[in-house]
Amino acid sequence: MSMTITEKILAAHAGRERVEPGELITARVDIALANDITAPIAIKKFRESGATQVFDKNFIALVPDHFAPNKDIESAEQCKLLREFAREQDLTHYFEVGEMGVEHALLPEQGIVVPGDLVIGADSHTCTYGGLGAFSTGMGSTDLAAAFITGETWLKVPESMKFVFKGKRNRWVGGKDLILHTIGDIGVDGALYRAMEFTGEVIESLPMEQRLTMANMAIEAGGKNGIIAPDSITEEYTTGRARRKPVFYASDPDAAYCDVREYDCTALQPQVAFPHLPENVHDVREAANISVDQVVVGSCTNGRLSDLREAAMVLRGKKVAPYVRMIVIPATQKIYRDAMKEGLLEIFIEAGAAVSTPTCGPCLGGYMGILAKGERAVATTNRNFVGRMGHPESEVYLSNPAVAAASAVTGKITHPEEVV
Numbered sequence: 001m002s003m004t005i006t007e008k009i010l011a012a013h014a015g016r017e018r019v020e021p022g023e024l025i026t027a028r029v030d031i032a033l034a035n036d037i038t039a040p041i042a043i044k045k046f047r048e049s050g051a052t053q054v055f056d057k058n059f060i061a062l063v064p065d066h067f068a069p070n071k072d073i074e075s076a077e078q079c080k081l082l083r084e085f086a087r088e089q090d091l092t093h094y095f096e097v098g099e100m101g102v103e104h105a106l107l108p109e110q111g112i113v114v115p116g117d118l119v120i121g122a123d124s125h126t127c128t129y130g131g132l133g134a135f136s137t138g139m140g141s142t143d144l145a146a147a148f149i150t151g152e153t154w155l156k157v158p159e160s161m162k163f164v165f166k167g168k169r170n171r172w173v174g175g176k177d178l179i180l181h182t183i184g185d186i187g188v189d190g191a192l193y194r195a196m197e198f199t200g201e202v203i204e205s206l207p208m209e210q211r212l213t214m215a216n217m218a219i220e221a222g223g224k225n226g227i228i229a230p231d232s233i234t235e236e237y238t239t240g241r242a243r244r245k246p247v248f249y250a251s252d253p254d255a256a257y258c259d260v261r262e263y264d265c266t267a268l269q270p271q272v273a274f275p276h277l278p279e280n281v282h283d284v285r286e287a288a289n290i291s292v293d294q295v296v297v298g299s300c301t302n303g304r305l306s307d308l309r310e311a312a313m314v315l316r317g318k319k320v321a322p323y324v325r326m327i328v329i330p331a332t333q334k335i336y337r338d339a340m341k342e343g344l345l346e347i348f349i350e351a352g353a354a355v356s357t358p359t360c361g362p363c364l365g366g367y368m369g370i371l372a373k374g375e376r377a378v379a380t381t382n383r384n385f386v387g388r389m390g391h392p393e394s395e396v397y398l399s400n401p402a403v404a405a406a407s408a409v410t411g412k413i414t415h416p417e418e419v420v
Contacts, residue, residue, distance in 0.1 A: 101332025184281025
């Protein structure tokens with residue numbers, strides 16, 4: 001009767017004592033979310049079905065974050081659709097510009113997603129909430145529309161992979177480096193439709209924000225979800241912010257896994273994913289002397305307060321290199337405000353960086369940092385596919401915030417210890 005944490009959450013939401021990998025289930029949804037790109041399609045399908053009322057106004061979250069503040073007329077129309085639907089349905093969780101943030105940073109911060117939840121979203125990085133100990137996964141807008149109507153979704157129970165991180169992290173190594181190292185090991189399809197469960201002494205000491213970063217990029221390995229069992233760090237994070245009672249699940253000691261990988265993190269250095277796949281991972285020193293035109297610190301992967309602190313620690317008292325653009329994007333308004341109070345924004349501006357209001361913007365090649373032909377960027381984002389951030393002949397290198405900041409200072413990909 002043993003189960004993994006993923007199987008336990010799915011069983012609970014399917015109203016069953018147990019589930020097994022490969023089974024098709026119908027499960028109750030706690031939170032269904034969409035953004036200004038994916039929600040309009042879901043809303044259209046909702047209306048085409050003949051539905052007039054969502055299942056529960058409290059379980060839907062609409063966050064206009066990809067092209068908001070409105071980039072152009074088309075994006076303005078997209079955001080208008082969300083606004084009108086949210087008003088019509090009296091949705092509890094609609095976030096207008098001014099209180100909006102990047103959805104996968106915003107919902108945990110606001111306590112809307114809690115441990116033990118089943119979360120679906122019309123965005124591939126919905127897997128982020130596994131860092132809290134929730135089952136969360138992305139799906140299409142049509143499936144989301146069905147959940148808007150019924151409050152349920154159907155899923156195939158995934159097999160689980162266990163990743164055990166041993167040893168002790170070096171100073172400049174964080175969740176971004178751990179997940180890049182993992183993707184570099186198994187490849188972009190190495191966890192295809194599988195649950196990626198992260199555990200071990202390194203994970204147990206990992207701050208919540210970096211756990212969210214790790215779960216965020218499970219999709220870059222093809223994972224159905226990424227997940228970390230909640231513990232005292234989770235409890236500290238959720239206390240005072242959770243809007244519903246959390247449920248802490250954990251895998252049984254004898255739970256079955258289709259694969260178990262162990263990593264000794266003692267010698268691990270900051271990782272950089274070279275173009276054009278997140279699996280093309282190298283030690284940062286292997287990237288030495290690769291020049292850059294743009295640096296982006298932000299996104300649902302690394303736009304949280306601790307990420308900005310890390311970048312500011314490297315930038316303090318220094319200047320962005322000539323002819324290099326650095327763009328810093330706090331992931332939520334609260335992060336923006338806290339960074340302002342701590343003096344982080346002043347550090348960025350004095351260094352010559354531009355600071356943006358919260359947006360996904362350049363991560364998907366939307367706006368606020370599009371690359372021209374032949375240009376090269378270092379970004380704390382999550383994907384570096386061909387044309388991801390602009391021209392198909394541009395290049396994106398993925399890194400943690402410290403590496404990104406150090407690279408802005410030197411104008412080439414640089415280990416942060418060479419700058420600090």
